[in-house]
Amino acid sequence: MKTEFLGYELRGQIIAASCPATESSIGITACYANGAAAVILKTASSTRLDQGEAEGGRHCLINKQGFWAKSTFNREIMPLNEGLELLKNTPRWSSFGFMPLISSVTELELDIEKWLVDCRAVEDAGADAIQLDLFYIENLLAVPGFEEKFIKLLKEIRNHAKVPVMPKLNIGLPAEYAAFLLKKAGIKYVSLLDSIKSPAPLSFSPEGQPAVNKMFLGSGLSVFGSFMLPITRNYTQVLCREGFEVCAGGGVKTAEDIAGLLFLGAKTVQMATEILLHGFERIKTLADETSVLLTKAGITDEESIKTTGQNLYNPLPESAKCRAKWNIEKCMLRKHPEDCFHCAYNNGHPKGQAFCPRINYGGSKTIAIHESCEGCGLCAQLCSHGAIEMVRIDCMRRVHTQDPACAGEPLGRYKGYVP
Numbered sequence: 001m002k003t004e005f006l007g008y009e010l011r012g013q014i015i016a017a018s019c020p021a022t023e024s025s026i027g028i029t030a031c032y033a034n035g036a037a038a039v040i041l042k043t044a045s046s047t048r049l050d051q052g053e054a055e056g057g058r059h060c061l062i063n064k065q066g067f068w069a070k071s072t073f074n075r076e077i078m079p080l081n082e083g084l085e086l087l088k089n090t091p092r093w094s095s096f097g098f099m100p101l102i103s104s105v106t107e108l109e110l111d112i113e114k115w116l117v118d119c120r121a122v123e124d125a126g127a128d129a130i131q132l133d134l135f136y137i138e139n140l141l142a143v144p145g146f147e148e149k150f151i152k153l154l155k156e157i158r159n160h161a162k163v164p165v166m167p168k169l170n171i172g173l174p175a176e177y178a179a180f181l182l183k184k185a186g187i188k189y190v191s192l193l194d195s196i197k198s199p200a201p202l203s204f205s206p207e208g209q210p211a212v213n214k215m216f217l218g219s220g221l222s223v224f225g226s227f228m229l230p231i232t233r234n235y236t237q238v239l240c241r242e243g244f245e246v247c248a249g250g251g252v253k254t255a256e257d258i259a260g261l262l263f264l265g266a267k268t269v270q271m272a273t274e275i276l277l278h279g280f281e282r283i284k285t286l287a288d289e290t291s292v293l294l295t296k297a298g299i300t301d302e303e304s305i306k307t308t309g310q311n312l313y314n315p316l317p318e319s320a321k322c323r324a325k326w327n328i329e330k331c332m333l334r335k336h337p338e339d340c341f342h343c344a345y346n347n348g349h350p351k352g353q354a355f356c357p358r359i360n361y362g363g364s365k366t367i368a369i370h371e372s373c374e375g376c377g378l379c380a381q382l383c384s385h386g387a388i389e390m391v392r393i394d395c396m397r398r399v400h401t402q403d404p405a406c407a408g409e410p411l412g413r414y415k416g417y418v419p
Contacts, residue, residue, distance in 0.1 A: 019272035044083025066225025154185035193250030240265025255289035263309035322375035
């Protein structure tokens with residue numbers, strides 16, 4: 001499905017994010033060959049740190065918490081001249097059509113001239129757009145006079161640039177505050193969401209001794225993973241609601257993740273970790289799976305994505321409240337008590353639910369759900385046997401009173417969240 005973003009017509013919604021996969025012409029071309037609609041080049045900078053910092057390479061670790069990576073600034077950030085050569089030597093057109101290249105630049109402070117040097121250079125080298133990577137400015141909000149400096153920086157870059165400019169945010173800048181600042185600076189496009197910095201993960205030896213991989217000690221450690229997705233969704237919703245055109249990313253693993261961000265208003269979705277862990281073909285796989293999802297939902301264009309998203313996130317009408325209902329036929333309490341998950345609050349069972357006092361055990365192995373039930377749906381999700389159902393109160397009332405308005409309408413049964 002085609003989309004308009006950064007002033008270009010793109011052949012799809014998936015963009016290859018700035019990462020090791022986009023630091024060479026071979027990698028960039030492979031991204032396009034596998035369906036990427038655009039590519040954000042590995043971040044470059046005119047700034048280099050002293051020799052001591054430059055020593056050392058990348059170190060990576062995958063565990064249940066995510067994908068950990070450590071690198072020095074000099075190793076991770078391309079020298080500006082290398083970034084310019086990459087731009088000049090990578091073709092814009094191929095058998096795949098137009099291949100827009102988005103240059104990513106960074107600096108370590110809010111110095112306007114330093115940023116302008118980088119932006120002018122990549123623009124002259126042929127960048128189709130510029131991403132401003134803010135990840136490497138330590139403790140951004142603590143910069144003296146931050147708000148004024150930040151707005152002025154973005155205004156100056158936007159006014160001097162001849163191509164679209166897109167700041168890339170991270171959690172160092174809260175979503176609502178970011179929206180306020182970007183509006184003040186006249187920014188239209190926003191990129192989300194950079195990795196999260198974290199201390200090294202702890203592990204335990206078979207003997208029970210705690211240990212930390214010494215290769216991961218010190219600064220420069222980032223962690224990527226699906227845990228980032230709720231944060232990305234929050235930033236996407238806030239910024240799209242405020243009218244920005246968003247390239248969302250961070251924690252994206254599945255076609256459902258991509259569709260969810262599109263429904264929240266994102267124009268495009270970027271990914272890096274999935275490409276690094278599963279290869280370039282992962283782009284095509286996810287693009288195809290997303291296309292199948294949208295087609296099944298009857299979504300064929302950007303307008304239908306927008307309409308679907310608005311409908312999905314509309315709250316339930318007041319009349320459509322729900323309530324839990326016990327199904328005696330499915331309950332394990334009567335048939336196989338050992339399989340019961342002990343939903344009653346008054347049972348005191350160590351594995352029993354401790355959330356809702358409105359469910360209690362009655363006599364003869366029965367469950368009593370008090371009429372004050374708020375319909376949160378947690379009990380229905382906890383019961384693996386489906387013995388607790390969620391029913392719409394208004395529909396129940398009409399059925400019981402034989403209201404013609406509900407004729408032929410079955411009781412609505414919902415496990416968990418009621419759509």
